[in-house]
Amino acid sequence: MLGQIRKAKEVGGDVVEIRLDYLKNFSPRQDLQFLVKQSPLPTLVTYRPTWEGGQYDGDEGKRLDALRLAIELGADYIDVELQVAPEFINSIQGKTSGKVKIIVSSHNYQNTPSAEELGNLVARIQATGADIVKIATTALDITDCARIFQVLTHSQVPTIGIAMAERGLISRILSAKFGSYLTFGSLEAGVASAPGQPTVKDLLDLYNFRQIGPDTKVHGVIGKPIGHSKSPHLYNAAFKSVGFNGIYLPLLVDSVKNFLTTYSSPDFVGYSYTIPHKEDGLRCCDEIDPIAQAIGAISCMIRRPTDGKLMGYNVDYLGAIAAIEEGLRASNGTTNVGSPLAGKLFVVIGAGGAGKALAYGGKEKGARVVVANRTFEKAQELASKVGGEAMTLAELENFHPEDGMILANTTSVGMKPNIDNTPLSKKALSRYSLVFDAIYTPKLTRLLREAQESGAIIVYGTEMFINQAFVQFERFTGLPAPKELIREVLVRNT
Numbered sequence: 350m351l352g353q354i355r356k357a358k359e360v361g362g363d364v365v366e367i368r369l370d371y372l373k374n375f376s377p378r379q380d381l382q383f384l385v386k387q388s389p390l391p392t393l394v395t396y397r398p399t400w401e402g403g404q405y406d407g408d409e410g411k412r413l414d415a416l417r418l419a420i421e422l423g424a425d426y427i428d429v430e431l432q433v434a435p436e437f438i439n440s441i442q443g444k445t446s447g448k449v450k451i452i453v454s455s456h457n458y459q460n461t462p463s464a465e466e467l468g469n470l471v472a473r474i475q476a477t478g479a480d481i482v483k484i485a486t487t488a489l490d491i492t493d494c495a496r497i498f499q500v501l502t503h504s505q506v507p508t509i510g511i512a513m514a515e516r517g518l519i520s521r522i523l524s525a526k527f528g529s530y531l532t533f534g535s536l537e538a539g540v541a542s543a544p545g546q547p548t549v550k551d552l553l554d555l556y557n558f559r560q561i562g563p564d565t566k567v568h569g570v571i572g573k574p575i576g577h578s579k580s581p582h583l584y585n586a587a588f589k590s591v592g593f594n595g596i597y598l599p600l601l602v603d604s605v606k607n608f609l610t611t612y613s614s615p616d617f618v619g620y621s622y623t624i625p626h627k628e629d630g631l632r633c634c635d636e637i638d639p640i641a642q643a644i645g646a647i648s649c650m651i652r653r654p655t656d657g658k659l660m661g662y663n664v665d666y667l668g669a670i671a672a673i674e675e676g677l678r679a680s681n682g683t684t685n686v687g688s689p690l691a692g693k694l695f696v697v698i699g700a701g702g703a704g705k706a707l708a709y710g711g712k713e714k715g716a717r718v719v720v721a722n723r724t725f726e727k728a729q730e731l732a733s734k735v736g737g738e739a740m741t742l743a744e745l746e747n748f749h750p751e752d753g754m755i756l757a758n759t760t761s762v763g764m765k766p767n768i769d770n771t772p773l774s775k776k777a778l779s780r781y782s783l784v785f786d787a788i789y790t791p792k793l794t795r796l797l798r799e800a801q802e803s804g805a806i807i808v809y810g811t812e813m814f815i816n817q818a819f820v821q822f823e824r825f826t827g828l829p830a831p832k833e834l835i836r837e838v839l840v841r842n843t
């Protein structure tokens with residue numbers, strides 16, 4: 350345990366919580382003396398009983414004696430459960446040096462009660478004479494965190510407020526914005542002392558926890574699932590590098606509408622949208638740009654500062670098209686202003702979200718669009734919207750009306766873990782001058798490898814991702830994107 354306490358200091362903690370209930374053979378005087386005295390950080394001593402979600406199921410008197418001993422030996426904070434707090438605080442009255450602060454805590458592993466119930470709970474905790482109030486509830490929905498923020502904002506005494514579990518993550522990070530006395534971080538992933546706890550390293554390095562304050566603007570990526578997203582790495586690093594007072598969070602959202610109505614304050618300013626919420630996001634916008642409207646999905650939402658209205662955009666297509674245009678310009682060495690896609694035959698495989706973005710983008714740039722899709726009806730529907738031609742995947746195998754065609758794969762065929770799959774045979778690839786793949790895991794898909802071997806220029810899916818990140822960064826901050834840094838962060842994280 351002392352080794353871990355030292356590690357807590359190394360990783361950047363300010364205080365270390367010593368969970369006595371996790372010690373296997375605990376000899377109170379000897380162990381507490383050793384741990385409290387040797388700790389390089391201020392100590393918070395907790396001895397959580399099973400009836401409050403901890404590990405200790407022994408004698409109550411001995412448990413409280415150990416906490417009193419910790420005070421005597423110089424612990425900086427003691428956590429004691431609301432149920433026993435009045436009696437405990439009474440027992441130490443006038444017997445402490447005055448240095449120790451008593452945290453009176455209440456844990457709810459079922460849900461997050463109403464704002465009124467939470468208010469009453471805070472009042473009950475305060476009435477015990479607690480120095481610090483601690484409330485930990487369970488988030489069943491991301492909107493539950495809002496009630497914790499409300500408690501933190503209105504509390505008159507130092508308060509720790511946390512909504513546990515995956516859907517409560519933002520409460521642990523935005524605690525710094527709403528004035529929580531502290532937040533908890535684990536030493537390593539997978540060894541958290543409560544559900545949903547991030548690591549100290551993530552709090553400090555990924556979320557720039559020490560830079561978060563009352564004026565920090567909140568951004569994030571709305572999706573379900575969302576844990577795998579690389580976007581927080583990218584935007585938080587980019588915000589920090591230009592000194593922008595913003596945070597970017599993974600937002601595990603069940604209902605977009607509930608999320609937006611709950612977090613409607615001017616500080617919640619910008620979102621990226623991913624699967625499965627791009628269509629729902631569009632339905633929640635006050636204003637939608639024409640391309641997003643035509644595609645039927647948004648990938649980015651901004652709260653307009655002047656009137657708080659929610660503006661929806663689809664920047665996926667900007668990212669992909671810009672990447673393809675760059676590839677074409679680099680290959681023919683031109684820098685002319687017109688789009689090198691104009692007049693080209695542009696074949697899009699897939700008719701889902703990315704397929705629509707690419708097909709509309711191609712049309713915007715004056716290309717002649719062909720849509721091929723497994724479900725032919727969807728190809729037909731999309732092709733008719735962009736004034737193009739539809740075909741089956743089998744027909745695409747022998748499609749060769751002219752040379753110099755451009756191919757964009759927007760299906761997930763060839764994506765990790767099925768990296769040996771490919772949407773089009775190598776033989777058919779020889780007819781294309783440029784091949785783009787929206788997939789970015791792996792970076793070099795079988796399709797791209799075989800296209801390269803066939804002599805085509807290849808454009809990676811990472812370029813689409815990176816280009817749309819530049820655009821979103823500029824929409825979020827109003828500042829030019831730190832392009833090199835964003836590239837570096839993406840390379841480091843994929």
Ligand code: NAP
Nearest residue numbers: 699700701702703704723724759760761787788810813814
């Ligand atoms: P989506 O809306 O679910 O569409 C999936 C498309 O793939 C549909 O056209 C579907 O055909 C087709 N498809 C799926 N499995 C197939 C199979 N076994 N054989 C043939 N076709 C198949 O998904 P999405 O959002 O467009 O995403 C598609 C891909 O693009 C993903 O790999 C995603 O990671 C990537 N993407 C990349 C970026 C980037 O920034 N690089 C951005 C967005 C998406 P049916 O219509 O027949 O089902």
